[in-house]
Amino acid sequence: MDSIKYLLNDNQLPENWYNLASDLPEPLAPVLHPGTGEPVGPDDLAPLFPPALIEQEMTSERWVPIPQPVRDILLQWRCTPLYRARRLEKALDTPAKIYYKYEGVSPSGSHKPNTSVPQAFYNKEAGIKKITTETGAGQWGSSLSLACEMFGLECLVYMVKVSFGQKPYRRAFMESFGAKCIASPSETTASGRAILEKDPDCTGSLGIAISEAVEVAAQNADTSYCLGSVLNHVLLHQTIIGEEAIMQMDMAGDYPDVIVACTGGGSNFAGIAFPFMGRKLRGQQDVRIVAVEPSACPSLTKGRHAYDFGDTAHLTPLVKMHTLGSTFVPPGFHSGGLRYHGMAPMVSHALQLGMCEATSYNQLECFAAGVQFARAEGILPAPEANHAVVGAIREAERCKREGKSETILFNLCGHGHFDMQAYIDYNAGKLKDYAYPEDEIAMALAGLPSFGNS
Amino acid sequence: MDSIKYLLNDNQLPENWYNLASDLPEPLAPVLHPGTGEPVGPDDLAPLFPPALIEQEMTSERWVPIPQPVRDILLQWRCTPLYRARRLEKALDTPAKIYYKYEGVSPSGSHKPNTSVPQAFYNKEAGIKKITTETGAGQWGSSLSLACEMFGLECLVYMVKVSFGQKPYRRAFMESFGAKCIASPSETTASGRAILEKDPDCTGSLGIAISEAVEVAAQNADTSYCLGSVLNHVLLHQTIIGEEAIMQMDMAGDYPDVIVACTGGGSNFAGIAFPFMGRKLRGQQDVRIVAVEPSACPSLTKGRHAYDFGDTAHLTPLVKMHTLGSTFVPPGFHSGGLRYHGMAPMVSHALQLGMCEATSYNQLECFAAGVQFARAEGILPAPEANHAVVGAIREAERCKREGKSETILFNLCGHGHFDMQAYIDYNAGKLKDYAYPEDEIAMALAGLPSFGNS
Structure with a gap:
């Protein structure tokens, strides 16, 4: 046959990642600060991400x-x-x-560990102790839990509440790798509490879970935030x-x-x-x-x-x-x-x-x-x-x-x-x-x- | 590293399977007919298995x-x-x-498809249309369902009743590959009915599910039985x-x-x-x-x-x-x-x-x-x-x-x-x-x- x-x-196994930004005929529109409307710089992202990932977010090198x-x-x-x-x-x-x-x-x-592993690695290199993230169905949370365990980082996952209830197996997978899972919206953050105050029965969404994970990371110097998609x-x-x-x-x-x-x-x-x-x-x-x-x-x-x-x-x-x-x-x-x-x-x-x-x-x-x-x-x-x-x-x-x-x-x-x-x-x-x-x-x-x- | x-x-990929029987210092004890106590021959197994598998069950060749x-x-x-x-x-x-x-x-x-694929192949070669088997947790039933689908065979799985209820995901996996799953003991066989008559709440066992699968195969000329372990x-x-x-x-x-x-x-x-x-x-x-x-x-x-x-x-x-x-x-x-x-x-x-x-x-x-x-x-x-x-x-x-x-x-x-x-x-x-x-x-x-x- x-x-x-x-x-x-x-x-x-490839030795470099490929960066599409290097070949784009027109550059990406800049990311804007929500308070000023001005383009953000590396310093604006520093509360959330380690330097190496911020550099990768902005680089125009073809091969990284x-x-x-x-x-x-x-x-x-x-x-x-x-x-x-x-x-x-x-x-x-x-x-x-x-x-x-x-x-x-x-x-x-899934493909998610392709990025959870380097994200955990760069955070570990930068002296970070703990990572927060959100997860919907649980693919991303599972992959990040795995990567954090490999680099000895704590992992805190805000899991969309409806999935938290419907997907106990994904949750058990994350917990088996030592991650902590919290149903979002939760009482652990200001953004979670604000939503629960308006709607105590809110079943959550990725957007809400991101808010909670970002809030925790922004407020703690030893904590970073990791995202499973969207970013460069x-x-x-x-x-x-x-x-x-x-x-x-x-x-x-x-x-x-x-x-x-x-x-x-x-x-x-x-x-x-x-x-x-x-x-x-x-x-x-x-x-x-x-x-x-x-x-x-x-x-x-x-x-x-x-x-x-x-x-x-x-x-x-x-x-x-x-x-x-x-x-x-x-x-x-x-x-x-x-x-x-x-x-x-x-x-x-x-x-x-x-x-x-x-x-x-x-x-x-x-x-x-x-x-x-x-x-x-x-x-x-x-x-x-x-x-x-x-x-x-x-x-x-x-x-x-x-x-x-x-x-x-x-x-x-x-x-x-x-x-x-x-x-x-x-x-x-x-x-x-x-x-x-x-x-x-x-x-x-x-x-x-x-x-x-x- | x-x-x-x-x-x-x-x-x-190996071209032959290895047969331990060829190197045994003492041969295996013969398989006995339960009615006569005499060693069984290929004819006794013919109602259940195709000729190629019966030959493999009994061969002393080192490489198959x-x-x-x-x-x-x-x-x-x-x-x-x-x-x-x-x-x-x-x-x-x-x-x-x-x-x-x-x-x-x-x-x-799991390792189970290593045998479900050849078993389905030899049955197809022998003109068999349908295969029966038992499954406990569902690994074997899943693997046989997959193999039957690949060779165009019908697959009927007797699943231990307690697992049938507790493992709906395994059952869905089998059904996604076109297999039919029946909770065992069932009303579809004499052995199932006999057990249910004694104990209507019986939650089943592998031994009971094997009885049901073997009974159906023995009674239908176009149907074979497949086992996921034990046999040579x-x-x-x-x-x-x-x-x-x-x-x-x-x-x-x-x-x-x-x-x-x-x-x-x-x-x-x-x-x-x-x-x-x-x-x-x-x-x-x-x-x-x-x-x-x-x-x-x-x-x-x-x-x-x-x-x-x-x-x-x-x-x-x-x-x-x-x-x-x-x-x-x-x-x-x-x-x-x-x-x-x-x-x-x-x-x-x-x-x-x-x-x-x-x-x-x-x-x-x-x-x-x-x-x-x-x-x-x-x-x-x-x-x-x-x-x-x-x-x-x-x-x-x-x-x-x-x-x-x-x-x-x-x-x-x-x-x-x-x-x-x-x-x-x-x-x-x-x-x-x-x-x-x-x-x-x-x-x-x-x-x-x-x-x-x-």
Whole structure:
């Protein structure tokens, strides 16, 4: 049989992350201070992040070296495999060739440790003792717990209250690695207390949990805040995925015509797509790039490209991004990693410049595609990853209609082992689609800050 | 840093399974027909198994070729990694070197697909349409569901009733791959109905579920039965683990002084240990081999080496093995894969011949070791695998006491993603140890069949 798997050796693990900022035809809009409307500098970020991460947030160097202690840990599960989905191709009867990179082999089951490990490392180097963060479905919290344990850091996770109740297994995973989990909104912060005062039954959101985690970090000198997506340095750390994929496509003697990636905050999308986008920008090789998001939280396809806060309590700086408004709370569909009101500034910028496309799918068609993929390829995807799967299947179906043998590449960013309740509900016909929350988004967008948006 | 991971290339995937029977100084005792007490022949097994598997059950050839279609599927996740547990060594402050083979990278998260894939393949080749099996915690049922889907076979899983209720996620996993799951004991079989008539609230056992699955297969010509452990051909299929490990230890420039493996039915133990045991029997290289089982279901350390039935309803042939009595129902500790009254005849025979040792641990020390391992190595083991972990840690502690730099190898047979309730209970201090069920075992042993045991 022809190959289905392309593996790299340990000595092929990338030595540098790729920074898309170095190749952008127009620079990113500056980050603004919410009080003054002026661009922020490194000093403004110092209460939250260690110097090395602030530097990475702002650098325009093309290649940023991956420290050896970080590479040593990543090597436990990297380089991750690239698969040719031959059984799925056959099931779809498509002339297209479908490849997928699989990030579910990491110890927490997703791409998130690619950034939790370096973030923990740089914080440890800077003398930080404790890290705060937020988590929705728990992928990010699990990955950061793991990384903190490896570097001997305390880890405090504000977990969106509805998930805290519904996902006890994710919580147990974090606690097994020594992290402390608090249901958000909580009484432990001023922003949490303010929300509970207005609405004691509030079930929380990522925006609220970010507010609480940022507040704790800002008030304690030995404490930093870590974010699992959106920021430039987080996207940077994920580019190791695409860098490996370029080498692996080369092993396969192939190159993608289309790259498909799901996107919530943008780090998975950036991880697989940016290194290919850079090659395109440098005139090396053309490629179509498709971002897939949930119809019920459509920041790229329906949001406004504007300055907005990253959190609900408005403690963060203002960033220019595709946003649904910082007060928008997405409906309760089963992809916690994609339930965020904004999109990474760098991904938003790429869309504005026409360097990628964006599309959205409802959850029922995502789960149908996920189960079809599982039955063909044997891996049950995370609900977030189902968005990439459906996007790739639709491209393969288009190739069949058009009689084209294109090469499709997508990133399967995680497995669904901690999301089985969603599959139980799907198998039982209990999952539903959500109407596009037009009114809620309009209301949230009406509250955009004035700085930068005049 | 020194290497922590040893990977093989696709072209190093073993081409043959290793058959310990070829090197045994004394042959296995024959399998007996329960009605006549005479040795069974291939014809007696034909209602349950396809010819190729019956041949593998009885062969004395040393090397049995792995069919190419089976290798093509195994290659999706094999060869599996061998890790050096440097962070665990450091945490234990031991002069020992600890290596572990990791089988959790398979799509169902354990070593079980190593045999479910060839079993499905041979049944498909023989024109079988449907496969029945039993499952406890769900690892085996998941792995067989996956394999059946790949070869287009129907899959009917009798799941022990208590697990059916407590492990909805495992059930959803099987159903996502198209399998049908029935809580056992059920009304669908005569053996199930007989048990429910006596005890309508019976929560089931592996022995009962085997009876139901065997009954359905025996009564339908297009239906076969598959077992996930115990039988010679199942152990044979798992030897791919140890064969890879031999090559990987060689890459590391090392060889184990001690091999530690958990054992319930014996397939994981055989998988990692038999290829090394064969080398020892052929005078190539010495090694100590330690089987670890749960104190609450101690077939190797407390059972009798005698002829017994494999199931509760006494539908199977009689096999000579370490047994606690076929009517013994183990207490409800959290390692469903180790809750079986018997031990593989080949593993039992090896213990009788002094080719390995056996020891047992209570569940609390197993979970303590599992969490210690997870915090050091980043992987949260399945409860079954925790038995191997505690065994390896105890060996490393002995090395420290004795000032010896021995090399320890164990098989981490699966991850704990579907066992998080056990970790929730452990973290909350709610798990308990079970007293050695002496009276229940004595009663079950009193009911051993007379054939072969005079």
